[in-house]
Amino acid sequence: MKKIIQRILMLALALTVALPVSAVPVSAEGSASADNESFEKFMSQEFVDAMNNTDYMTQAYQVKDLESYGITQADPNDGFKELIDPQAAEKTDASLKKLKEFDYASLSVRQQHDYDVYLNELQMEQEQEQLQDYKNFWDGSSGLQSNLITNFEEFPFRTVQDFDAYVIMLTKVGDYLDQAIAFTEKQAATGYFMTDSALDSVEEQIDAFTAKTKDNELIIAFSDQIDKFDGLTDAEKADYKQKVSDEVQQDMIPAFQKARASLEALRGSRKVSGGLSEFDKGKEYYSWLTRYDSSTQLSINDLLELTGDAVRGAVSDYSDLYQKYGNTDTGTLSIGDADANLKYLKSHMDEVPAGPDLSYTVSYLDASIANPNIVAYYVNPAIDDFGNNVIKVNGDNIDDSISLYETLAHEGFPGHCYQITWYLASSPNPVRTFISNMGYTEGWAMYSETMAITRSGLDEYTQKMTDINNIIGYCIGAYSDLGVNGLGWDKKELESQFEDLGLNSDLADSTYQDALDTPGRLMAYGCGMAWMLALRKKAETALGTKFDESAYNEVVLENGPRNYEEVSKDVDAFIEANGGDLSAYTGWGASGSDAASSTAKSASKQGDFTWILIAGFAAVGVIAFLAVRRSHQKDPFQG
Numbered sequence: 150m151k152k153i154i155q156r157i158l159m160l161a162l163a164l165t166v167a168l169p170v171s172a173v174p175v176s177a178e179g180s181a182s183a184d185n186e187s188f189e190k191f192m193s194q195e196f197v198d199a200m201n202n203t204d205y206m207t208q209a210y211q212v213k214d215l216e217s218y219g220i221t222q223a224d225p226n227d228g229f230k231e232l233i234d235p236q237a238a239e240k241t242d243a244s245l246k247k248l249k250e251f252d253y254a255s256l257s258v259r260q261q262h263d264y265d266v267y268l269n270e271l272q273m274e275q276e277q278e279q280l281q282d283y284k285n286f287w288d289g290s291s292g293l294q295s296n297l298i299t300n301f302e303e304f305p306f307r308t309v310q311d312f313d314a315y316v317i318m319l320t321k322v323g324d325y326l327d328q329a330i331a332f333t334e335k336q337a338a339t340g341y342f343m344t345d346s347a348l349d350s351v352e353e354q355i356d357a358f359t360a361k362t363k364d365n366e367l368i369i370a371f372s373d374q375i376d377k378f379d380g381l382t383d384a385e386k387a388d389y390k391q392k393v394s395d396e397v398q399q400d401m402i403p404a405f406q407k408a409r410a411s412l413e414a415l416r417g418s419r420k421v422s423g424g425l426s427e428f429d430k431g432k433e434y435y436s437w438l439t440r441y442d443s444s445t446q447l448s449i450n451d452l453l454e455l456t457g458d459a460v461r462g463a464v465s466d467y468s469d470l471y472q473k474y475g476n477t478d479t480g481t482l483s484i485g486d487a488d489a490n491l492k493y494l495k496s497h498m499d500e501v502p503a504g505p506d507l508s509y510t511v512s513y514l515d516a517s518i519a520n521p522n523i524v525a526y527y528v529n530p531a532i533d534d535f536g537n538n539v540i541k542v543n544g545d546n547i548d549d550s551i552s553l554y555e556t557l558a559h560e561g562f563p564g565h566c567y568q569i570t571w572y573l574a575s576s577p578n579p580v581r582t583f584i585s586n587m588g589y590t591e592g593w594a595m596y597s598e599t600m601a602i603t604r605s606g607l608d609e610y611t612q613k614m615t616d617i618n619n620i621i622g623y624c625i626g627a628y629s630d631l632g633v634n635g636l637g638w639d640k641k642e643l644e645s646q647f648e649d650l651g652l653n654s655d656l657a658d659s660t661y662q663d664a665l666d667t668p669g670r671l672m673a674y675g676c677g678m679a680w681m682l683a684l685r686k687k688a689e690t691a692l693g694t695k696f697d698e699s700a701y702n703e704v705v706l707e708n709g710p711r712n713y714e715e716v717s718k719d720v721d722a723f724i725e726a727n728g729g730d731l732s733a734y735t736g737w738g739a740s741g742s743d744a745a746s747s748t749a750k751s752a753s754k755q756g757d758f759t760w761i762l763i764a765g766f767a768a769v770g771v772i773a774f775l776a777v778r779r780s781h782q783k784d785p786f787q788g
Contacts, residue, residue, distance in 0.1 A: 184257045189578070191251070192263060195244060196579040202240075204229050205314050209305055211583060213534040218579070225314035228321030232286065232328045238278045245271040262708045263578050265715065270584050276437055282336060283425075283434040286329040287343060287412065289350040290522040290670050293329055294405070297322060298358055298518050302370050303528050303539060309380060312389050315371070319396035323404035330411045340420025341428055347666035348416055350522070355409045357517050359402045366515040367401070368394045424634035425668050435634050435668065442672030443627075444588025445680065445713045449635035452676055455737055456628040457650060459679040463620040464651040470613050480611040482550040487511045487542055490554050494562040497604040501563045502703045505574035509538040509566060511557070519543040522667075525556050527565040532582045535573040538566050551607070551615060558601035564594040572709050586710040592677020593705070595623065596685070620678065625652065626660065627675025633664035680713045681705075683737040684720050690736075691729035700727075 197219050200208055205225040208215060215222055234240075248268060256264055286293050304315060336342060343351070358365075371393045375386050421427035425435045439449055447455065484493050488511055498504075524546040528539040540560045547553050558564055568590065573582065598619060602612050625647075632638040632646060640661045644654035663670070684705070689696050704723045705716060724731055731739070 181255055181257055184260055185251070185255050188251050188256055188260055188264070191247060192267070192578045192580045195267075196583075199580075199583070202230070206300060206304065206318055209307075209311065209314075209531075210300075210529065211531060213305075213307065213531040217533070225317040225321075228318070229325045232325075232332060233281060233284075238275070241271055241274045241278065245275070259708075260578075262711065262715075263581055266584055266586075266709075266711055267580060269712065273437070273441065280430065280434045280437060282339070283341065283428075283430070284332075285343065286333060287347075287351050288670070289347055289354075289667050290520065292351060292354075293326065294351050294354050294358075294408070295520045297325070298367065299526070301367050302518060303541075304374075305531065306374055306378060312375065312378075312381075316389070316392045316396060319393065320400055322401050323407070326404050326408045330408055333412070334415065337415040337418035340418065342415055342418035344419060344662075344665050345416060346662060348412060350666070351412065352409055354520060355405050359405050359409075361517050362398050362402065363394065365397050365402070366518045367397050369515075423637055423639060424665060426635055426637045432635070438669045439631065439635065439672055439676075442588060442669045443676035443680075443713075444586040444592070444673070444711070445676065449631050453628060453631050453636075455679045455683070456624040456631070456675050458737055459620055459624040459675075459682065460628060460650050460652070463617045463624070466613065467617050470610065470617070474610045477610050479551075479614055480607050482554050482605060482607065484550070484554065487513070487540075487553065487557060490557045491540070491561045494554075494558055494601055497601075498563050498567070500600050500604075500698045500702060501567065502571070502699055502706070504567050504571045505536070507536045507538055507566075507570050509540060509561070511540040511542065511561070513544045514541050516545060519545060521545070522670075524552075525560050527560040527569075529569060530573075532573055532579060535570045538570065540566065551605075551611070554601070554605060555598045555615070555619075558598050559594045562597075563600060564597035565590065567597075568593050568706065571706060575707070575709075577709055581709055584710070586712060587673040588677040588680070588713065589710040589716070590677075591673035592681040592713075595619065595674055595678035596681035599682070620682070621652070623671055623675040624679055625650070625656075625675075626663065626671035627679075629657070629660040630664045630668060630671060630675075633661060634668045679737075680716075684713075684717060686736060687734045687739070688720055688724055688729070690734040691724045691731050692727055693729075693733075695727050695729060697727075 200211065200215070200218070200220045201223075203223065204227065205223040206229070208220065208223055212218055212220060245268075248264070248271065251264070253261065253264060301315075301319070304311075306312060306315070333342070368390075372390050375381065375389055378386075381389070425431040425438075428434075436449065439452060440446065443452060445452070484490050491509065491511055520543070523543055525540060525542040528541070530536075530538055540557070542553075542556065542560075547556065560566060599616055602615050605612065607615070628646075628650075629643055632643060638646070640657060643657040643661050647654045647657045685701070688701050701720075701723065704719050708715070708719060721731060
């Protein structure tokens with residue numbers, strides 16, 4: 150558990166966040182209504198221990214007032230925590246042993262949820278520790294080359310001490326990158342390395358950052374931050390600016406250039422031509438990765454069925470839409486800029502329970518530090534300062550007014566900003582605030598886009614086409630990833646799968662390469678969206694006219710990020726409590742992971758005419774959309 154805290158910065162990219170919940174050891178029957186004080190004390194201490202075991206930057210992002218939690222301020226001279234903690238297994242085992250000493254039935258319902266999530270987190274940590282050799286610190290969407298820059302770009306300055314620490318942390322970047330390179334060189338020596346095209350992407354990102362020296366975006370961002378800070382004289386501010394400028398130019402940029410050269414020297418080290426399953430233990434690692442990414446216990450085959458059904462349903466919906474409207478132009482929005490869109494979205498959220506009062510800023514990223522694989526990101530606020538929120542947008546990846554609106558619904562309202570602050574306002578145990586089920590959080594954000602579109606004022610055709618674009622784009626990305634990396638599909642097999650789904654097989658080329666380059670990248674989005682939409686349909690079908698959207702969404706939200714099996718149990722209980730008929734729903738999740746919708750499967754088999762229509766639609770819509778909006782999340786930056 151102790152090393153999980155590093156996911157806040159995503160510096161280690163260790164994939165050490167919460168995974169699907171395991172079956173609890175004791176029945177929940179007879180659970181106490183009041184909190185178990187001993188359990189609460191244990192969980193609080195686990196949080197303090199984790200925070201005491203991490204670095205200055207992670208602490209700054211996670212907590213504003215460390216003293217109030219009993220956390221000791223880390224020394225910035227110690228730099229960043231190790232990428233691979235040699236004591237991780239020992240710490241995880243110790244935490245797991247203590248957790249299992251508690252009588253589950255003695256816990257309140259809220260604490261049982263905390264127990265479930267933490268138990269699963271620790272068990273997943275144990276499993277991952279056996280697969281350390283497959284970590285990838287240079288992922289094109291969320292690798293060190295991107296996240297280190299973002300961490301410095303968004304650093305929350307609160308005290309004069311933070312400025313001193315910031316300068317010191319800049320001097321530690323080289324050592325940190327050296328750790329990652331040394332680890333990667335060992336991997337490459339065994340034949341485990343990224344594809345050439347993935348390497349190209351990483352190098353392009355490094356080149357964009359290092360191309361600017363005196364006018365580097367980090368220098369400019371720091372200057373803007375310190376100018377707004379009260380408590381320093383103009384001379385002191387000028388001194389800090391000079392120190393940061395010197396460190397960025399003399400230490401950080403050369404460190405990135407050195408890392409780039411080291412990575413380039415490893416080009417061609419990859420010993421397989423296919424996906425992860427071709428590596429020794431690659432299947433085991435990918436199985437772990439899919440459960441991490443999708444926040445579910447479903448197998449690879451079950452996830453293929455889940456995402457495949459979502460795509461088939463979208464294909465069928467497109468056919469119906471075409472029959473109704475024919476060739477129709479989609480509409481546009483005229484809400485305004487990013488801030489105007491957020492204000493509009495925040496004032497049109499009748500579908501969710503009221504959230505806390507908060508403020509936010511939204512701005513555009515400089516091209517030199519904007520990861521080309523993301524559209525935007527949301528910066529997770531400190532758990533004791535969630536009234537202040539930051540959203541950044543990559544303008545190069547915003548095509549039109551609808552794309553901007555969707556992106557801000559995803560990052561803002563009712564997406565990440567709303568969901569995270571709503572949960573923090575419920576005063577959760579602090580341990581829960583750094584255990585992230587990405588499949589849940591990204592699934593909610595994708596689902597938020599669907600809700601927001603219905604309140605956009607767009608015509609029916611444009612609303613539905615937008616949803617179809619998203620479902621096919623993200624779910625087919627996850628579907629392809631599962632087949633290529635989990636089952637070893639080659640390009641020909643993927644083409645065949647596309648045809649079976651009702652899509653143009655030519656589209657498989659870029660999707661296949663995507664899967665090879667960045668395994669798991671779209672899993673949280675595609676699988677999360679498919680789960681969220683299936684659960685929503687389940688509740689609507691079972692409840693009919695009794696369905697209350699806001700009440701339903703509160704059930705999905707109230708127990709925080711968790712695995713979908715647990716969310717599904719909560720939804721079933723909600724349906725039964727409101728007099729719904731669970732047997733009325735026969736789609737995914739009706740009776741378990743094998744409950745894939747036969748209706749959706751048959752609906753997509755409508756002959757060559759429909760297939761031709763979808764081929765044309767997908768070629769101009771889905772792939773371009775997917776190629777641009779590849780990833781919204783960056784931890785601690787929910788993006």
